[in-house]
Amino acid sequence: MKKISVLIAHYNNGKFFEDCYLSLIHQTFTNWEAIIVDDASTDNSLEIIKSIIKDDARFRLYKNPENKGCGFTKRICMEYATGDICGFLDPDDALFPKALEKSIEKFNDSNIIAAYTKMLMCDENLSPQYVYCGTKQICNDLYFFNCPIQVAHFFTFRKDIYFKTQGINPVLKRAVDQDLYLKILELGRIAYIDEVLYKYRLHSAGISQQSTKQSAKDSFASIIFEAMQRRGIEKIKNRKVPENYTNPEEIYDLIHYQTGLLYRVETKFRLFFYHTNILILLFLECTSTQTFNLTLY
Template sequence: MLFSILIANYNNGKFFPDCYKSIMAQSYTNWEAIIVDDGSTDDSVAVIKEIIGEDERFTFIQRSENKGCGYTKRECAKHAKGEISGFLDPDDTILEDALQIMVDEHKDHPDVAIITSRYALVDMKLNFIENGSHGSAIPNDKSYLTFGKGALTAFASFKQQLYDKTEGIDPNMKRAVDQDLYYKMEEQGEHLFLDKVLYNYRIHENSISNNENLYKAEYWHFYAIMNAYKRRKRLGLKLDNFSQNYASEYASRYYLTRFRELKHSKKTTSKFYFIWKAIHASPFHQFKHKIKSLLLLILGRI
């Protein structure tokens, strides 16, 4: 089986050498690497081109315009030729047996659409910090849509022919792109969890979970969840306890969170927007709290 390693790069030139070394160290050798650069403004293009050289296993695609993570990862998947694909961020690395383990498991489980594993958190020099807190199997009576809890995470690999049956990665998404992918792959078959660390996630200043972009990530997670709910309802797929009421309350909680983040700011228009969206999403969810907040906002007390 050919394994397609998918790398969406934006301004990670200084980290790519470590990523490259982890690819070259793989015990499984039947792989290709698809690298799409999303209009980087650092030296990424020069660094990547110099490192991969004329190695035909690497396909490098350079985009002059920055279009975001969703568009770039969709481009990666579009050019994959392997039976199995998996994303590797250019600032992270995979363990040397990661591809071999994934290929073996896909062979042993032909009906499984996506296989995920555990990950480790590492510092700038790839020194181990701790094992990641996410990653688990999903109970039989649940789906990733309702169980959530970060169950599906890196390292993740999926059968390309099943991915091709989906709508593909949403090119409009700026964050939570992997979550969108996981929902769509779950809709094509079973999920298998490997209780093994196969991926090193590097913690640095640009990590989404480590900077001011966290609220943007929250929005796109919400976007992915609601789209998955609507898609599964349209297709008649399993929703378990993700009812319309559940979805509405989820939306209400999300907008209330955004409102609270702005509560003590001077962004009055934004505060009105989020409290109104919370009321509209589910009028009776935390009704008293929302009405009180709206009245205090009208009176200029918050």
């Protein structure tokens, strides 16, 4: 049975951690570990976390000697992971009970290297507000940059694939997850789980709240530019990719067409024909063995 490592990069979120903890211990899939790396919290978070996890061997708690930032801490989480599959869970968020079970199922297909789900946006008390509508099934190709965001939480991935990438950028403070997604997606197929399995808490201290949105936007543009360089992309829609990153709007302008109606319609057609081809291949495989049974539901 595959094992999943739930990775938690923590900083000053002890007051929210109990919900995160409870969501893990109530998972229907039981072969998991939780790696918690504290980024030198300045409050009493460590004491709170220790009192909650107690002597539960499934939880392993580490601490950075000094504050190093999100990218560094998430990279350290990966170094401690022992599972076959990994996924990041923020300490102020929570999972639905079947999140690990539904995610791990997708990796029964050896061609799948990552999976992602829908997420529920919640208030500070983790009370439901609305389902994030941006999450959709994607066409993963050379020009997919997750902008606008379609791949989000709960994102799980094969550990062996991660170590074939450059890994999480340790100097990043913002858009760390987006950097990880783009690197992983360059190496294989991703599975979309059309279910809400992640609870995302909206609160004033959250890293992605209004006060840091511009910083995250700038970081995301830089990450997209780096992806273009890794992939050897010199032109997009006959427009030249700049040799150096100078202006975030210059990068966003290059891929603005991906927000348009024509592109969305094209994507739907591509997905339709992709699934049609998969069904045809499965049909041919079944008929070639002369043992298939057709059942209509």
